Amino acid sequence: MFEYVPIIVLFPLLGFLALGLYGSRIKSEKLIGIIGSGTVGLSFLLASLVFFQMLNAEPDQRKQIVTLFTWLSSFTGSPGSLNVDIAYQVDQLSILMTLVVTGVGFLIHIYSIGYMHNDRGFWRFFAYMNLFIFTMLNLVLADNFILLFLGWEGVGLCSYLLIGFWYEKKFTGDAAKKAFIVNRIGDFGFIIGMLLIFSTFGSLNFTTVFNSASLLMIGNTTILWITLLLFIGAIGKSAQIPLFVWLPDAMAGPTPVSALIHAATMVTAGVYMVARCSILYVLSPVTMEIIAVVGAVTAVFAATIGLVQNDIKKVLAYSTVSQLGYMFLAMGVAAFSAGIFHLMTHAFFKALLFLGSGAVIHALNDEQDIRKMGGLKEYLPVTYKTFLIGAITIAGIPPFAGFFSKDEILWKTFSSEQGSWILFLLAISGAAMTAFYIFRLVTLTFEGEKRFNHHVHPHEAPKSMTVPLIILAFLSIIGGFVGFPHTSAIEEWLEPVFSPAKYKLLSGEQNGDLIEIILMIISAAIAVLGILTARWMYLKRSDIASLLIKRYPRIYKILLNKYYVDEIYDAAVVEPIVKMSDEVLWKSIDVVIIDGIVNGSAKIIGVISQVVRKIQTGVAQSYAVVFIGGVLFVLAWLLFR
């Protein structure tokens, strides 16, 4: 079955080509939807078959590498040779990611059939989405850094294309550009990291690099730089501080895009990369600490911003940034399986929340301000129920999925050697805020008095949209059980992937069952507290919110304006660059020097020609003079050589 792995990757590519080349001529939306979703569905099916085969195999037989062909081959045999294959590494981690990507992706494709109905670029949307799935699969299944980077860049491109899908509006184009450029800044670090890897290990192949790395000592300086640079790439791609600013703006794209790319899959690429390179990261405790701190701070920072946002998608966007912070926190404290577990559950519930918000937006004719919503639960029952399930999950209420994954992270932050109680406090406060803001969202959107425009008649979404919601809600409920503490199936499944790293750390299992249970109770209690506070503030005593705003206007303003991060970047980075480009690069270098050289050479030729053309006098005799002169010269040369 493993030989069919390339086909998993190939299906979406075929979908992209078919829809990209012929999609504009297909008149039937149904056919486009079938092709677009069908390819992803087939990939999911095939991935599931591979997964089942892996389940039945022995644990050490589960990792396989399937090579398609050699891509780059230079200087083979001599030092400094580079050989890169298009090869896919199927192991426990990558098959898990593949299942998440194709599974959630498939559901979102189905949803899009309903959401993008009657859109002028319907075929284009599905073509781009298929391209995205293709590049994302390349990213997670790659067996070397270059192929991973190909997928990395590819998803960045698709993100740009899809954010700017409605390109007629200027701000969508701006958002798309912002996403791409900020990503690029991270990618710069990634590339340098890759170059360092190549110069240190002589290869870019995962197996080769990781095998060589496992022989090194902890605290190696080169590894520190490598991991740091790779993490910079992850900061850009996964929207951590300071490169998170593109994610809220990316909400300008269609909601399925926000669900798939900016919640479930693309932004998790950074987390996946860190998990894949776990052996490198454990060799550099400094980087691990940085990752944990960045993750924790981002989690809290984004949560504070999400507390006061009024756009339904922006709340979810900051929530995504915050949850990604949790995943990186997990990576930073060497809880790799926990991070991946949270990645999986987050894909379920965040996609669910986004798709649900899409249904709300669709029902209210593109209204996104939650101050203009309310009381929707009687109009959108399915949406309300599924959204509620998603909210409960993200808040971390047992026995839903989010509780288990978040709790695992909290426990590891508290207990593992790399964790600390400061980080734990940050994480716990973030959890409290998460519960609060998500239920603020639920309450203001679905409950309470109706504040929407009475011309609008909200209607429930069509089946193509509600069925994926239901499926995702179901997964959010049961998905957590694979990570039940102490019998965690997912941790056992992923163990062979992370065992080299764990071996390096030589840390034993933390004993402290009692503490663990106490922590679980505390986190659940805090979540409940957050939920109740939100419901009380926004349902029973809705004046408290405005009172708080009046009491602390400055804090409110800072939070509402997302700490003015965008404005700071504009002034500190963007403006100087634009100015320098204008003054220096454009006016002096381009106009004076380059144009001067080009126009100048043309002018010189003109000047020379003005002189030289006088030779053509038109009088035949002067030509004869030259003739005689030539004869003289030739004779002289022949005679006196």
Next chain:
Amino acid sequence: MVHLQSYLIVSAVMFIIGTVGVITRRNAIIVFMSIELMLNSVNLTFVAFAAFLGDSAGQVFVFFVMTVAAAEAAVGLAIIIALFRRKKTVNLDEINILKW
């Protein structure tokens, strides 16, 4: 006994005189006559060499050169007549349509 060089030198002198005439004079008719001068000098060279080498081909060649010179003179003068009809002059300095 006249040396061969004498004939050749005479011929060379006449040739150069003809050349200088071609490139110096402005009257088209005079230019033509200078050209005839050049052709004649070449004829002299041919005949001298034919006598020296004992090969008649040189003299036959002179025969042909004369024929060609006659044809060329006819056509060239016809051109001058046609030109004169247009421009009313045979001053070569005024016939400079190929000027830059």
Next chain:
Amino acid sequence: MTLEEILFYIFAFGGIVSALLVVTRRNPIIAAVYLIVNFFCLAAVYLTLHAQFIAVIQILVYAGAIMVLFVFVIMLLNLGDERGLRDSFSWKKVVASGLGFGVLMELIYIFIRQSSTQTIEMERATNIGTVEAIGHILFTQLLFPFEVTSLLLTAAIVGAIVLAKKNLD
């Protein structure tokens, strides 16, 4: 100094002088007359080479036909001693003359560099200069060029007529 040599030097000198005069005269008719003189001198020089046929042909064709044509055209165009055609002194002339002189010096150098003095054996020259000898070669070895020449003359006739006739439209 045999008679041959004296005659040669006289007529060679005459040819050169008349050539110079052709090139320098202002009046085209005078130049044409001097050209005829040049042709006669050249015919005499041919005779010193025992090239009888060529000498006669020279006078018949060149002096008799071509120069007559020249004179006709000059008279047709009514070219007199036009003031407008007065050739003034110009640097171009000096340069041209200088170049010409340089080529001449080179040519003379080439000719004089021959190591042995070449003399012409008049026996041989006489044999090839006769009409029979030339006719023999002309109609056997070089028949093809002879015929082609007739084509050339036809083309020249047609060309001359076409170019010189008045446009009848």
